[in-house]
Amino acid sequence: MTTVPSSHDQTALERELAAHLTEAVQLDMDPLDIDPNMPLFGEGLGLDSIDVLEIALMVNTQYGIKLESHDDNNREIFHSLRSLAHYISTHRPG
Amino acid sequence: MPAPPDLSLITAPERPVFHTATGPLYGTQLLSHAWALAKRLPARPVINLHTNPLQFTLVFLATLMKGQYCLLSSNHALSQLATLQKDHDALCTGPSLPAPLTGFSLPPLSDLTSARQDNIRLPTTYEAAHVFTSGSTGQARVHKKCWGELVARSHAALPLLAPSSPKDTTLLGTVPPYHMYGFETLILQSLHTPTATASGPSFFPGDVEKLLGSTPGHHTLITTPIHLRSLTTAQAILPGLERIISASAPLPRELALEAEKRFHAPVMEIYGSTETGSVASRRTISTDPWQLYDGITLTDIPDDGQGQTHICHAPHATSYPLNDIITMEGPRHFHLIDRKGDLLKIAGKRTSYGALNKALLQTKGIIDGCFAPLFSEEELKEVGAEPTRLQAFIVTGADETTTIMRALRQHIDPAFMPRRLVRLPGLPRNPVGKLTRQALETLVRDYAEKRSHPPFSIPAGHPALPGHFPGDPTVPGIILLERIFALLGVPVRTISSVKFLSIVRPDEPLQLLSSALGGGQIRFSLHHLSGPLKGTVILRGQIGSPS
DSSP states (O other): OOOOOOTTOOOHHHHHHHHHHHHHTTOOSOGGGOOTTSBSBTTSSOBOHHHHHHHHHHHHHHHOOOOOOTTSOHHHHTSBHHHHHHHHHHHOOO | OOOOSOOBSSSSOSSEEEEETTEEEEHHHHHHHHHHHHHHSOSSOEEEOOOSHHHHHHHHHHHHHTTOOEEEESOOOHHHHHHHHHHHTOEEESSSOOTTSOBOOOOOGGGOOOSOOOOOBOOTTOEEEEEEEEOTTSSEEEEEEEHHHHHHHHHHHHHHHOSSOGGGEEEEESSOTTSHHHIIIIIIHHHHSSOEEEOSOOSSHHHHHHHHHHSOSEEEEEEOHHHHHHHHHTTOOOTTEEEEEEOSSOOOHHHHHHHHHHHOSOEEEEEEETTTEEEEEEETTSOOOEEEOTTOEEEEEOOOSSSOEEEEEOTTSOOEEOSEEEEEETTTEEEEEEEOTTEEEETTEEEEHHHHHHHHHTSTTEEEEEEEEOOBHHHHHSTTOOOSSEEEEEEESOSOSHHHHHHHHTTSOGGGSEEEEEEOSSOOOOTTSOOOHHHHHHHHHHTOBOEEOOOBOOOTTOTTOTTSSTTSOOOOHHHHHHHHHHHHTSOOOOEEEEEEOSOOOTTOOEEEEEEEEETTEEEEEEEEOSSTTTTOEEEEEEESOOO
């Protein structure tokens, strides 16, 4: 069994996160097809504010990170798969 | 009709109207900041998109001081906002405004100082807000809210929102103030009654915990089913809640029970609409009927073929027919029987299937099509489940669906955007061209999303394992596929694709998810169920023969 490289060069964490993400927001898309730099909202994947809640819950359950909106950086965190993965890798407890 | 008690902008302003993480903001301070803002504003109506209650209120008060009104729209699709701006020659303000709108940014409070603190009184008939809903035609419909109506309603809602001591009650909401429900409960309530509102970020469960912890008083949580589920799932810690209020969509009884147990506070639901405002309440876990607010009355008019219609009357307000079928129990109580028409509510926003289908059918490349709820198999088992996601079934000659999605996004609020476009050779319309409810329900069932299958594992003693990978036991892919096909329970004619992404050890718990794509095609994915790789995809694929 070999790992098929993604067409978008997702990192291991991004690949795992993409799978959780499509589950969390019921996105009918192959997680491997998510371009890590594509905006999650608006013109990109077209997610909405309720999806942010779903994603935040998923990040909490899967990675033990509790998101808050205090420092107004949520737009950056939720910008793309890559930015979310970066936030997770730098805020993971332990 | 009793006269409303006090028509000034802020009732008894020598009290905190807002609590923030840095302390209280008194009514007198708020008036001074608002007068300073009013001085900077041109005399034009304002589309107020602020989500922070304090900022929203500042803009609202300053607009009233200029003799203008606020436009409130839950639909933030650019086309809707641009139309409102043009039709009303309005300014637009809020966080992250789309570029084509003429906006102004709110200066920080420290820049807004004025010696003026006078608390003007508005006439009962003053149109303070124009609230917009999407009508069944897709055209925005305006509902003008008069000051007298708003003041009277705040007082009528007070016993529900502040049951013990209004002056010690802090309202804390996850609802945006530009939505009628949030406007009434988080803005007007604390302007007109002794209550105060907690102002600060409140979107994520962590925000709510923080805001609750940093503001004084008995808190009443103003929320929606979606946010409440998020709070219970995240196991938020919300000590000392006095009440939880939910509105905007029906609240499942199980969720209300769980929330009451976790947060030790009764969960009350509000019945209302943008047209009527909040008009009744009940405790979700009880079997009690809805109880009308004081001053609200319902009268009925004869059956219009869709069932009895009830008209809602309130002080200083336009009377509106209810969108639901109800039965009265005495003059002050009613039971909700059914919803009328094809109204659709997601995330507190409202539209109708009619409006969405109209937008879909006007899209270039669409020959026929309709919107439908996107349900998982679990949701399909629930009676009367409300959709939180939509899909669209389309008939199109075009190969490319992304252009269709892009075109739709111009006209449809993100909350109602279809999660997927399902291409069909034709819609199952009846001989007169109507897509019956039954035909649509069948279609939705056939295309149900994500079915979870019971967990399983491949035992180390499986006859195919000995001899494979000695010393490093790994389950061969074909064994997994054999098991998957058995679980899917359909004869497999063709395997369109399978990708293996991760290794499976004997005895490791696994879970299969599948989703029907129609035409006999099934997409599936197998996941690790435990360990460090929990949730990660092991393999994904698609079977069936394209029709």
